[in-house]
Amino acid sequence: xxxxxxxxxxxxxxxxxxxKQAEDRQLNIRSIMPDSCGLQSAPETTKExxxxxxxxxxxxxxxxxSSAKVHLAQNLFTGQNVAIKSFTKHRxxxxxxxxSVKREAAILRRLRHPHIVRLxxxxxxxxxxxxxxxxxxxxxxxxxxxxxxxxxEHLSRRYFRQLISAVAYGHSHGVFHRDLKLxxxxxxxxxxxxxxxxxxxxxxDQMPADGLFHTxxxxxxxxxxxxxxxxxxRAAVADIxxxxxxxxxxxxGYLPFNDTNLIAIYLKxxxxxxxCPKWTSPDLKRLIGRLLDKNPDTRITIDEILRDPWVARxxxxxxxxxxxxxxxxxxxxxKAEEVEAEDRALNAFDIIGFSSGLDxxxxxxxxxxxxxxxxxxxxxxxxxxxxxxxxGEGLLVNRKGKKGNAGAAVREHNGNLVVGVxxxxxxxxxxxxxxxxxxxxxxxxxxxxxxxxxxxxxxxxGDSRLMDCSSL
Numbered sequence: 313x314x315x316x317x318x319x320x321x322x323x324x325x326x327x328x329x330x331x332k333q334a335e336d337r338q339l340n341i342r343s344i345m346p347d348s349c350g351l352q353s354a355p356e357t358t359k360e361x362x363x364x365x366x367x368x369x370x371x372x373x374x375x376x377x378s379s380a381k382v383h384l385a386q387n388l389f390t391g392q393n394v395a396i397k398s399f400t401k402h403r404x405x406x407x408x409x410x411x412s413v414k415r416e417a418a419i420l421r422r423l424r425h426p427h428i429v430r431l432x433x434x435x436x437x438x439x440x441x442x443x444x445x446x447x448x449x450x451x452x453x454x455x456x457x458x459x460x461x462x463x464x465e466h467l468s469r470r471y472f473r474q475l476i477s478a479v480a481y482g483h484s485h486g487v488f489h490r491d492l493k494l495x496x497x498x499x500x501x502x503x504x505x506x507x508x509x510x511x512x513x514x515x516x517d518q519m520p521a522d523g524l525f526h527t528x529x530x531x532x533x534x535x536x537x538x539x540x541x542x543x544x545x546r547a548a549v550a551d552i553x554x555x556x557x558x559x560x561x562x563x564x565g566y567l568p569f570n571d572t573n574l575i576a577i578y579l580k581x582x583x584x585x586x587x588c589p590k591w592t593s594p595d596l597k598r599l600i601g602r603l604l605d606k607n608p609d610t611r612i613t614i615d616e617i618l619r620d621p622w623v624a625r626x627x628x629x630x631x632x633x634x635x636x637x638x639x640x641x642x643x644x645x646x647k648a649e650e651v652e653a654e655d656r657a658l659n660a661f662d663i664i665g666f667s668s669g670l671d672x673x674x675x676x677x678x679x680x681x682x683x684x685x686x687x688x689x690x691x692x693x694x695x696x697x698x699x700x701x702x703x704g705e706g707l708l709v710n711r712k713g714k715k716g717n718a719g720a721a722v723r724e725h726n727g728n729l730v731v732g733v734x735x736x737x738x739x740x741x742x743x744x745x746x747x748x749x750x751x752x753x754x755x756x757x758x759x760x761x762x763x764x765x766x767x768x769x770x771x772x773x774g775d776s777r778l779m780d781c782s783s784l
Contacts (some may be wrong), residue, residue, distance in 0.1 A: 368386065371385055382395060394444050415511070476618070482513075491509060557569070598622075686742050695735060702722045733746070
C-alpha cells in the first residue's frame with residue numbers, strides 16, 4: 313500500500329520537514345522562503361504591529377528560519393496584503409546565501425507571468441533586505457493533497473496546464489527552476505496556481521558552455537535520474553521530469569518514487585520504477601510515462617506537452633491563445649526588454665553593497681566607474697536642479713528614463729558627453745544619485761565633474777538632507 317504524503321519519511325527533503333509545514337501553516341510560507349533558510353512556522357504575534365519603512369504594516373509573523381523571517385503585511389497606502397520576507401544581512405553572509413538571494417530577486421524581477429509569484433519591490437535598511445511578494449492565500453498544493461487526498465482528473469489537468477505555462481515561460485527567458493515540487497506550487501484566492509521559490513533556479517548567466525549543469529540540487533523524490541547520475545544534465549529537461557512527478561502526485565495522492573530509505577528512492581528513480589493507480593485514464597498514463605521517461609533524450613518536450621491530447625482536452629480558445637501568447641512573448645523577447653526589466657529594479661541592493669561583508673551590486677549590473685550619494689528629495693527635484701546646474705555652466709542637459717528611475721545626460725554643445733546623472737527613487741522618499749564620469753570626460757581640460765561637485769551643487773546651500781550611502 314502506498315503511503316500518503318502525510319506519512320512521507322523524513323528524507324523527503326534535504327533541508328526542511330514538509331510534514332511539519334503542512335500541519336502548522338495556514339498561509340503559504342514556502343512561497344517566500346528558500347528551502348535553505350530552514351523555515352519553521354511561528355505563532356501569531358500579540359505585539360503591536362510594526363511599520364516597515366513607513367510603507368507596510370507588519371500584521372503578524374508567519375514563519376522564520378536561520379537567515380530570514382516572513383511576515384504577513386499590509387500596504388498602508390493601498391491596503392493590499394502582501395508577504396514580506398526579511399533577510400538579516402549578517403546571517404546571509406554566515407549561511408553563504410548571498411548568491412541565492414541575489415538570484416531569486418533577479419529572476420523574480422525578470423519574470424512577469426500570471427502563474428508565477430510576483431515580486432512587488434525590494435526594500436532595504438542598514439541591516440536587512442526585504443522582499444515584498446504577492447501573497448498566496450490558498451496555501452500550497454502539498455498541504456492540499458496531504459489534507460484532502462488526490463485531485464479529480466479535471467482539476468489535475470487545470471493545475472498542470474498552469475504549471476507548464478509558467479515553466480515554459482521561465483525556460484523561454486532562460487530561467488530553470490530546478491526545485492519544482494508541490495510545496496512550491498501555491499494557490500491564490502481564485503484557486504489559480506502560482507509557481508514560487510526560485511532560490512535554487514539557474515539564470516542565463518549561469519549556463520555552462522556545454523549547456524550541462526552539474527550542481528546536485530532539488531528535493532529527492534522530484535529529482536531526475538540524470539541528476540543522480542552526476543554526469544551533467546540539461547536543466548530544462550530535468551524540470552520536465554519534476555513536472556511529471558507533480559502530475560502523478562496530483563492524480564494519485566502519493567509520490568511515484570517513495571520509500572523509507574533515501575537510497576531506495578534513488579534506485580527507483582534511476583530505474584523509472586513506478587506504478588500508476590488503477591483510476592488513471594489511458595491518456596493520462598501515457599503522458600505521465602513520457603514525462604517520467606528516464607532517458608532525457610527521449611523525454612517529452614514543452615511543445616509536445618502543449619499538443620498532448622490529454623493536456624489540450626476541454627481547453628477553451630481564450631486559455632489556449634493565452635498560453636500561445638506567453639510562449640511567443642518569451643521566444644521573441646529582446647535584449648532591450650531584458651535591460652528594461654533590469655532597470656525597473658530597486659537599487660536597495662546597491663546601497664547595501666556599500667557596507668562591508670556583503671556585495672550585492674552584481675544583482676543589477678555593474679556600471680563603469682561611478683560615484684553615488686543619497687538625498688532626501690524626489691527624483692524630479694534632483695533632476696530639475698541638475699538641469700539648472702548644467703545650463704548654468706553653459707552645457708546641454710537631456711532628460712531620459714521614466715518617473716522614479718530616470719536621469720539626465722549632460723553634454724557639451726559639440727555633442728560630447730560630459731557626465732551622466734541617474735536618479736533612483738528609494739523607499740521613504742529618498743533618492744539615490746549616481747554620477748557616472750566614465751561615460752564623460754573633462755570640460756575644457758578641467759576635471760570638475762566629480763561626485764563631490766554634485767554633492768555641493770545638487771542641494772541648496774546649507775541643506776543638510778544629504779545621506780552617506782556607506783551608513784545605510
